[in-house]
Amino acid sequence: KSWERCEKAGVEIEHVEGARLAELQPGLSPRLVRGVFLPQWKTVSDPRDYALALLEAAEARGVRLVEGAVSQLAQGTEGVTVAFEDGRKLEAGHAVLAAGPWSNRLTATLGERMPVTPERGYNTTLPLGSFDLKRQVIFPAHGFVVTPLATGIRVGGASELAGFDAPVNYKRARHMLDKAAGFLPGLKREGGTEWMGSRPSMPDSLPVIGRASSSPRILYAFGHGHLGLTQSAATARLVTDLILERNPPIDISPFRPGRF
Numbered sequence: 008k009s010w011e012r013c014e015k016a017g018v019e020i021e022h023v024e025g026a027r028l029a030e031l032q033p034g035l036s037p038r039l040v041r042g043v044f045l046p047q048w049k050t051v052s053d054p055r056d057y058a059l060a061l062l063e064a065a066e067a068r069g070v071r072l073v074e075g076a077v078s079q080l081a082q083g084t085e086g087v088t089v090a091f092e093d094g095r096k097l098e099a100g101h102a103v104l105a106a107g108p109w110s111n112r113l114t115a116t117l118g119e120r121m122p123v124t125p126e127r128g129y130n131t132t133l134p135l136g137s138f139d140l141k142r143q144v145i146f147p148a149h150g151f152v153v154t155p156l157a158t159g160i161r162v163g164g165a166s167e168l169a170g171f172d173a174p175v176n177y178k179r180a181r182h183m184l185d186k187a188a189g190f191l192p193g194l195k196r197e198g199g200t201e202w203m204g205s206r207p208s209m210p211d212s213l214p215v216i217g218r219a220s221s222s223p224r225i226l227y228a229f230g231h232g233h234l235g236l237t238q239s240a241a242t243a244r245l246v247t248d249l250i251l252e253r254n255p256p257i258d259i260s261p262f263r264p265g266r267f
C-alpha cells in the first residue's frame with residue numbers, strides 16, 4: 008500500500024528480485040530474495056560535508072556565525088533578544104529556534120512546553136573498502152541502513168528513548184553490525200568508529216514549524232526526528248516564507264507549534 012502511495016506521488020519504484028537484485032547490489036546474502044529499488048533515491052557524501060557546505064554558502068551570502076550557548080529568548084519592543092550563558096546579548100529582527108532535541112529548554116524560556124524528546128541512534132562507520140557497496144541499502148524491518156559515504160561505509164539506525172543522560176550503549180551499534188554482516192556476508196567489520204546521536208523526535212513524528220505563541224518574531228524549526236537532514240532545505244524555505252510574510256507553497260498547519 009505505501010509503495011502504491013509513493014508511485015501515485017510520482018516516486019519511481021522498481022520491485023526487484025533474482026539477477027536484477029544481484030546486479031543492483033552484488034554480495035547480498037541469498038536469504039534476501041526481493042527488494043524495492045528507488046532510482047531517484049539520493050544520499051549525501053557525508054552529513055558533515057553537507058553542514059559545512061551550508062555554512063559556506065550562508066557565509067558567502069553575508070551570514071555571520073556567532074557561537075555560544077543560548078540561555079534565553081525574549082520578545083523585545085522592536086525584535087528579539089537572544090541571551091547567552093556567558094552574559095552576551097544579541098538583538099535581532101527575528102530569531103529561528105532550531106536547537107534540535109534541546110529546543111524545549113528554550114521554548115520554556117518563552118513559557119511554552121514542547122514535547123520534543125531525544126531519540127538516540129547509533130552507527131558504526133567502517134573504513135572505505137569494507138564492502139563493495141553500490142548504493143544505500145535499507146533494511147526497514149530490521150531498523151538499520153548501510154550507507155556509502157566519502158569517508159567509509161556507515162551501518163546505522165536504532166531507536167533508544169533514554170533521555171540525555173543515560174550511559175551510551177554501543178551494544179546497539181554492534182548488534183546492527185552483526186545483522187549487516189549477516190545480510191552482506193563479505194562485509195569486513197573491523198576498524199569501525201562507533202557513534203551515538205540524538206534525534207529531535209516528536210510524539211506525532213512531525214516537525215514543529217511556525218511562530219512562537221508569545222512572539223511572531225520567533226520561529227520554531229525543530230522536531231524533525233529521523234528526517235532532519237532530508238527535510239532541512241524544505242524547512243528553511245518554509246521558515247523564510249514565514250519571516251518574509253509570504254504564503255508557504257504547502258499547508259503547514261500540521262506542523263503548527265500549538266497542536267499539543
Ligand SMILES: Cc1cc2nc3c(=O)[nH]c(=O)nc-3n(C[C@H](O)[C@H](O)[C@H](O)COP(=O)(O)OP(=O)(O)OC[C@H]3O[C@@H](n4cnc5c(N)ncnc54)[C@H](O)[C@@H]3O)c2cc1C
Nearest residue numbers: 076077106107109128129204205231232233234235236237
Ligand atoms: C543515527 C542517526 C541517523 C540519522 N540518519 C538520518 C538520515 O539518514 N536522514 C535524515 O534526514 N536524518 C537523519 N537523522 C536525523 C537528523 O540527524 C536530525 O533530524 C537532524 O540532525 C536535526 O537537525 P537540527 O538542526 O534540527 O538539530 P541538531 O542537529 O540536533 O542541531 C541542534 C543544534 O543546536 C545546538 N543547541 C542546542 N541547544 C542550544 C543552546 N541552548 N544554545 C546554542 N546552541 C544550542 C546543538 O548544539 C546543535 O548543534 C539521523 C539521526 C541519527 C541520530
